[in-house]
Amino acid sequence: MTPIIKASKVTFTYPAKVTALRDINLELNEDEVTAIIGQNGSGKTTLVKHFNGLLKPTKGEVLVEGKDTRDLTTAQLSKIVGYVFQDPDDQLFMSKVYEEVAFGPKNLGFKGKELKSSVKNALKMVGLWESRKKHPLDMNLNDKKLVTMASIIAMKPDVIILDEPTNGQDHQGIVKVESLINKLRKEHTVIIISHNMELVSKVADRVVMMYDSRVIFEGSPKKAFTKKKLLNKTYLKPPLITQLGQGVKGMPSDVLTINELVKELQKVSK
Amino acid sequence: MAIVKFKDFSWTYQGYKKPTLRNINLSVKEGEFLGVIGRVGSGRSTFCMTMLGLIPHFFPGRIKGELVVDGLSVEESSIAELSTRVGLIFQSPDTQLTGAGTTVEEELAFGLENLGVPQKEMNKRVKKMVKLIGLESFRNRSPFELSGGQQQKVAIASVLIMQPRILVLDEPTAQLDPLGTSQVFDLIKKLAKKGITIILNTQKINYLAEFADRVAILNKNKLVKVDKARKILTDVKLLRRNGIIPSVYTQLSEQLIKEGLYKGSLCLTLGDAKKMIKKVVKK
Amino acid sequence: MPEAVLISYVKKKSFFHKLNPLTKLVLAVCAITLSFLLKNFMYNLILFFFIIPFAYEAKLLRQVFKPLRYLFIIFVFLFGIQSFFYPFRETVLVQLPFGFAIWLEGLLYAVDISARLLVIMVYGYLFVLTTHPGDLVSELKERGMPHWLGYVLITTLQLIPRVTSQTEVIIEAQRSRGLETQGSVIKRLKAYTPLLGPLFMGSVQNAVERAMALEARAFRAECDKTRYRDVKFTKQDKLITASSIILSIIYGVVSWLL
Numbered sequence: 001m002t003p004i005i006k007a008s009k010v011t012f013t014y015p016a017k018v019t020a021l022r023d024i025n026l027e028l029n030e031d032e033v034t035a036i037i038g039q040n041g042s043g044k045t046t047l048v049k050h051f052n053g054l055l056k057p058t059k060g061e062v063l064v065e066g067k068d069t070r071d072l073t074t075a076q077l078s079k080i081v082g083y084v085f086q087d088p089d090d091q092l093f094m095s096k097v098y099e100e101v102a103f104g105p106k107n108l109g110f111k112g113k114e115l116k117s118s119v120k121n122a123l124k125m126v127g128l129w130e131s132r133k134k135h136p137l138d139m140n141l142n143d144k145k146l147v148t149m150a151s152i153i154a155m156k157p158d159v160i161i162l163d164e165p166t167n168g169q170d171h172q173g174i175v176k177v178e179s180l181i182n183k184l185r186k187e188h189t190v191i192i193i194s195h196n197m198e199l200v201s202k203v204a205d206r207v208v209m210m211y212d213s214r215v216i217f218e219g220s221p222k223k224a225f226t227k228k229k230l231l232n233k234t235y236l237k238p239p240l241i242t243q244l245g246q247g248v249k250g251m252p253s254d255v256l257t258i259n260e261l262v263k264e265l266q267k268v269s270k
Numbered sequence: 271m272a273i274v275k276f277k278d279f280s281w282t283y284q285g286y287k288k289p290t291l292r293n294i295n296l297s298v299k300e301g302e303f304l305g306v307i308g309r310v311g312s313g314r315s316t317f318c319m320t321m322l323g324l325i326p327h328f329f330p331g332r333i334k335g336e337l338v339v340d341g342l343s344v345e346e347s348s349i350a351e352l353s354t355r356v357g358l359i360f361q362s363p364d365t366q367l368t369g370a371g372t373t374v375e376e377e378l379a380f381g382l383e384n385l386g387v388p389q390k391e392m393n394k395r396v397k398k399m400v401k402l403i404g405l406e407s408f409r410n411r412s413p414f415e416l417s418g419g420q421q422q423k424v425a426i427a428s429v430l431i432m433q434p435r436i437l438v439l440d441e442p443t444a445q446l447d448p449l450g451t452s453q454v455f456d457l458i459k460k461l462a463k464k465g466i467t468i469i470l471n472t473q474k475i476n477y478l479a480e481f482a483d484r485v486a487i488l489n490k491n492k493l494v495k496v497d498k499a500r501k502i503l504t505d506v507k508l509l510r511r512n513g514i515i516p517s518v519y520t521q522l523s524e525q526l527i528k529e530g531l532y533k534g535s536l537c538l539t540l541g542d543a544k545k546m547i548k549k550v551v552k553k
Numbered sequence: 554m555p556e557a558v559l560i561s562y563v564k565k566k567s568f569f570h571k572l573n574p575l576t577k578l579v580l581a582v583c584a585i586t587l588s589f590l591l592k593n594f595m596y597n598l599i600l601f602f603f604i605i606p607f608a609y610e611a612k613l614l615r616q617v618f619k620p621l622r623y624l625f626i627i628f629v630f631l632f633g634i635q636s637f638f639y640p641f642r643e644t645v646l647v648q649l650p651f652g653f654a655i656w657l658e659g660l661l662y663a664v665d666i667s668a669r670l671l672v673i674m675v676y677g678y679l680f681v682l683t684t685h686p687g688d689l690v691s692e693l694k695e696r697g698m699p700h701w702l703g704y705v706l707i708t709t710l711q712l713i714p715r716v717t718s719q720t721e722v723i724i725e726a727q728r729s730r731g732l733e734t735q736g737s738v739i740k741r742l743k744a745y746t747p748l749l750g751p752l753f754m755g756s757v758q759n760a761v762e763r764a765m766a767l768e769a770r771a772f773r774a775e776c777d778k779t780r781y782r783d784v785k786f787t788k789q790d791k792l793i794t795a796s797s798i799i800l801s802i803i804y805g806v807v808s809w810l811l
Contacts, residue, residue, distance in 0.1 A: 075733040083729040091726040093750030107731030170310040171515040235449035240518045350774035365762035369708035372687045379781035381770035
């Protein structure tokens, strides 16, 4: 399988001479959900900004579908890589949800039927088709966030990056985001940046752990959450249910869901 | 004795037809730790703003009923008066730094300058606060260069320095990373131990499970229920009815009961869950 | 970089740094006023070089002269325009073809202005480099400046970088939605409209939140305010302030008498 995004030896230094990425080698495969985890300032956002060309590597190269990001503008790359920013208030500006979602596809030259169907499809996917005539700024944070996601989905990119998709949302908002990611994974490569380890454990196929501008781990969530030393170093804690498994003798240290633990207990008690 | 008392309290923002808080009755005892949970848009943030008097003195609108905080009627007192009794912390670490201080120390001292506290006393209190939040090595740094968690600690200290007896926190960790979140919760825990009355609005119910004395649920602008933390947080029907997902450990115990593996009360904390598993395994 | 947000203040341990902000301000104002009153450019050049001992003491000798390179372009225009087109021209210095000429009066005028600019630049800049804005505001408050104005001055300095970074995020968010921000002027102007909404709404929201934070810190308490930043006006300050003023007057008068 060829990777859809390939970063080789990527180093990035900001103009103020702060190095935010050091020697990153990473391959992201098609139709996988990758979660990038790590504390603020570890380089997560800087890394994903390289995937849609907002930043270009100081050293090394990033290939997106085989194309060097240095040869393309962000606008051109946005056809392939969609990036949903963390704070909806940084991007919402239209007076109707429908128009907001149509903005991206229009920039890409979508017209007529294609435009209509992609907007409709995106809004249905996030469950906001009924709210299409509302003013985005009148919505609550849960829904605002879903609007920004729809406005990227409507551009039909192959890769969708979600930066802190559950931040500031209530429990129901989080459930909605989770189910949306599960829908998206069928047709897209999904990258999430998240501090929410419960979400990561539920949706990610692969975890990329970052610390001090480097990737320090890459692998399945099951493996990631058993790496005690690495987790300690990055001040991350495994999901609550995993912590429970790790806290009781005789229990596996890599359970990620309630069901897994229940099954395990059924085995033991038989 | 109640240090905060809402009596049939309702609040309607100007320009709105429906009240954002409806008929709230609630007493908070001195030294108590009250958790507040609920959906987005249930009125929790507005609830938090009432006690400092931002409602009705900062936002225009209509009050019904009464709210008394540390002996002062909120409606009749100024925010400045209330600010020495109630400290209010918001969600965004960045915007609640006033920018009045070019260093952490100055940001901390700002409230005291406003109150006309003599310089000697200011120095003393600033020193104490810097130590309390463990930012000694950052005291001459610009607060805007700190991490989110550190900024939030500065924000907390900068209201605590005015020596309020009540601290109200409105989702103080919603924008923080896991490290920042645990830093802030550690500080809150420390303050609770010192006997400051704490009212904490948060989505993170596993933290509430650890330290809250009581928990209040808000939904659709009403106070649905307030009771002992454990009682509320393990009442799964009540939680779900109000859009709150029970703790993972509670869910696990539910599941185990359903499967017939466990008989007993629902779990809430990691400690409970460990005990439960040991029981199940022994059988 | 503890002072990164405070544009130009450079922390150094020096006698000059420790002076009261007002003393330094008086010195700068004296020099700048003098630069307008002195008889000719020679006196201004002397004044210009007179900064060396101060800058040396403040350990900022090189930094003080750094911004002079920005003056270069201004000088080019100044000399270019004045030496050809000075309105009170009388004496031709160099005759050029097509009736153009370089005029002595114009040239002198350009030299005059340049020398004045040099003085203003270095004295003003030395003040900025050696004075912490917090100290200046604290001192001005002590001298009767309203408390709120002090707040406005300090926060403006601190928040400019915040607004800039906010703007960057907004631009990035829209570029990620296929907005092309490069190209013709019209294309670019059009591109910037989607940025205005979020920027404006964001500023309003931040302003409201910050105002609430101010309320929570008893900003509007009605009492005599105190100051945390301790700025003293010492005997040395008195001495330097007085001698700055007196020496300026003497120098100004001498320049006209000689």
